[in-house]
Amino acid sequence: MRAFARPLFGRRARLRWVHLILGGALAMPYVFVGAVLVGPAADDTGVFTSLPLQLSSFGIGLPLAALTSLFPLTRPLESAAVRWLCGVDADRLADGPARGRVAKGRTAAWYTLHLALGGIVAGMSLAIPPFAAVLIVLPLVAGLRDSRLGLPEVLDHSWALALAPVAGVASLLALAGCAAGAGALLARWAPALLGPTPEDRLAAAEARAADLAVRNRLARELHDSVGHALSAVTLQASAARRVLDGDPEFVREALAAIEETTRRTVGELDAVLGVLRDGDAPGTAPAPTLADDLDGLLRRTRASGVTVTALVGTAPEALPPVLSREAYRIVQEGLGNALRHAGEGVAVTLRVEVRDGHLEITVTNPLAAAPGRRPGPRPGGGHGLRGIGDRARLLGGSVRAGPVRGDWRLHVRLPMRTAT
Template identity: 40%
Template sequence: MRILLRRWACLLAGGALLAPYPLMFLIWTALFHGPILGLSARAAISGVAVALAVLVSLLPMTRRMEIAIATALLGDATGPLSAEGTQWRASVWYWLHLLLGGITTVLTGAAPFVLATCLAAPFADGMVSLPDWQSRAGGPGILVAAGALLAAAPIAGLVAGCGAVLSRTAPVLLGPSPVEKVADLERRTRALAARNRMARELHDSIGHALTITTLQAGTAHVLFDQDPAFARQALAAIEETGRVAMAELDHVIGLLREGSPAAAAPTLADLDQLLAANRTLGIGIDATVSGPILAVPGTVSREMFRILQESLTNVVAHAGRTEITVRLAATADQVELDVVNPLVPRRRFARHGGGQGLPGMRERVQLLRGEMTAAAEGGHWRVRVRLPLHPAR
């Protein structure tokens, strides 16, 4: 019943929008009687009224008004509506709204008077005049009243049908077109890709910093009394790692804030700083770098830095203090990374719950059309990555 009443109100709104045109016709035909531009007054005024209605239906403001009416009175059943779209579809909706609304308004206005007259027929003293038919009080009047009551159901059904037509045509005529739907899907896809990129950035940078900080803090706690010098070194490493993490967090927040300049993301130019931060944990890193690493394009350089960072974080988290071999080579066409460490039993302090390390690395590699393998080989865990310097080619 609530849905029916809302649709009925929407139809009455269409009748209200239609009312100015017949009112204008009645007023002007009462004022003008002679021919206008060779046409009769009624024909000319009718043409002006129709032309004005067509002009109003093509206004963008009319589309926004109809969307507001449909959203407020037809509810969620209309589906998504779009204020920007093909105007001719909104014009068709406007005319449909006027037509069905006019029919409903006339029936709504006339029905109570006709019904009251028919119900009064059995009790009227003398003749009760109806269109093209007369009935006396008594038996014939009862038939008139019964017919009026029976006619109420089809009228209510007609109103309900008109409301259903509006509800079903609203998303077609006022909703986004197929082209707009594709464009909206592309916008959503880009937004989702941006969110995934932000998630990878946060996971790799902040996760790496927290892993190093946690291990350094644990080491400092254990060796604080036995080796104060090493404990102070660990605390200094925590301080430096915190500064780096804050800088990288500023970078990610800058990407999220529209219109604000983002801090520069780390690249392979920051490789020495990354290796030094991991060596402070007591990890032996045998790093070999060859080729023009600093000439690697910015996007590839940033992604390869993150891949190496996450590889080292995984080793620290799962293998602890161990020996790591890192080989990084750049050529004219590609940059290659090879990270190898001994396999050890899973440690108690290994990270749990994130699960985004290897999947995040693979996403980065796939986006740049590279290749990646990560598997156990002869008692060692090896990660191999190859990224083309020009992925778009």
């Protein structure tokens, strides 16, 4: 019995019934407009006492509803109602306004269908329950049989009078069945009519791609700035500890480099976090450039006990700002990789020059630590080279990294023309 009653009177069926009643309520203004238009054709009985005129008013109102469905908020409101009352998953519905011809046509079809079925079910819900109640109590209340309620003459027969309660209950069940069927039909058609169109999916994909681009850029900035700073500070502190008693001047330089590195990194971290908090566009966070801080980057790296030979064959001030910024991060990551993987006391060669319309950056360091040299920390790698590759591809450049005759060499080519 419960399995039979649940599809008709369960919670989901009741909520869908409410959804249909809302559709009937929304249809009423359009029906009234239709009644005004067909009013001249009514006789003395009036529009609302003639079933053909009522149906005509309803038929005129539905096209008007389809026109008003072009209002931008129609699809978001209908999608919300379907999600909460019809039990349709949110990911199968579109939340934004209908933007294309196809989306607007589907929204108009849905709105018209909702109001049409809702108007029918709402009218049945108003008319059938009182009639069914009269039929159910008719054998028990003799006064009802004698009143002028317009009951069929067949009810004057005793056998028909005995079946009146059964007919009343059957009419209520029929109403519930119609409401459940109409609600199930709307729930089935909602994803097709209110779901995202190909244009909606494309717009959503573009929005996700833009958001992913922002996240990737922020991740690169955090990795390059914070990762390099932590590697440099670790080696600077280690080198200072080992020569604490024998070379106080080197210790002072290392501590000063640690202070400068952490101060700059905290500033860059605050800038990146500000982008996350404020939702700014990618690239709004201030970033150092070769022109601004190449000398400082080399000085802080050398304070870790690393010998860095820098061969700069072009003026950093002459580079385009975007190219100078990305090149700074590439140099920073290249030096950071040497600190992390080659160990302390290594000799690193940095070459920055312009050749054949390209800015070329080459970082070379020993492939393995020499005997007696303590290797640097080796956290899980791979992200740095991936970030360098991302930066180079965004500028139309190329990256080559790998062992070359006992050394590790990073070579990056960035086109000057594209960067401008």
